[in-house]
Amino acid sequence: MTLLTDAAAFARPRYAEAHRHYHTAAHVQAVVHVLKVRGALTPALELAAWGHDLIYDPRANDNEQRSAEEFDTWLAAQGAPDDLRRTVRALILATRHTAPPSGRDEALFVDADLSILGANSEEFGIYDRAIREEYAHVPDDVYRPGRAQVLRHFLNRKRLYTTPEFSELEALAQKNLQRALARLEGN
Structure with a gap:
């Protein structure tokens, strides 16, 4: 299995939680799809897609931060390189939509989201x-x-x-x- 396949397998149970109606695996797949059809999908963007709503609690305001932390912990346990982990974490945090994206990959990811x-x-x-x-x-x-x-x-x-x-x-x-x-x- 590849890191991307493993990431999807790791994340899918979270995206299937009963309280989710939009922030599901279908949303992740839609983000991946819109990046792919535009020729912009990279492994880092696909990993970030699986990690960006890993934690989704409508009562909380730190979902992206918690998602980034948990997904980064998982990536580290898989032996992912530090630079990939930093990139994926930054992409996930960009989906807070509180500041303009920093760089092209963040802009693409925010637009896809x-x-x-x-x-x-x-x-x-x-x-x-x-x-x-x-x-x-x-x-x-x-x-x-x-x-x-x-x-x-x-x-x-x-x-x-x-x-x-x-x-x-x-x-x-x-x-x-x-x-x-x-x-x-x-x-």
């Missing part, structure tokens, strides 16, 4: 409903403004996608986000 925002309206709707299911524990009067804040954060960016490989998703993502925001705000 956010590619669902630029999906057709049906796929975006499925994603949006799945996110709500993951936050079923949050009452509507708290969820709606919180989710609106997240969507507004993405809408307020100068550009959502920073790489040429994903730029064609920009217009549709803007429309999807605007429609979702209008629904949340009752407009």
Whole structure:
């Protein structure tokens, strides 16, 4: 087995946890797929895809940090080189979406992670409903403004996608986000 195959086998049980509705293995496979069809998939990006949502607790705000740490521990136990481990860790942490990506690989990975925002309206709707299911524990009067804040954060960016490989998703993502925001705000 290769490191990539082993990583998928290691991560799949986590992505199958009952509380996950969007952050599943299907999301990981979608991230890998959009990178692959754009000719941008590398082993480090594929490893980061399997590690980036390894831990997903909708009640926590440090999922990416914890995912990066746990996946790095696993990579170290597999004998992965230090430079690969550093790269994968940085890629995973980039999906916090709190700062602009540092370098091309991070930009590609962040764009791939956010590619669902630029999906057709049906796929975006499925994603949006799945996110709500993951936050079923949050009452509507708290969820709606919180989710609106997240969507507004993405809408307020100068550009959502920073790489040429994903730029064609920009217009549709803007429309999807605007429609979702209008629904949340009752407009």
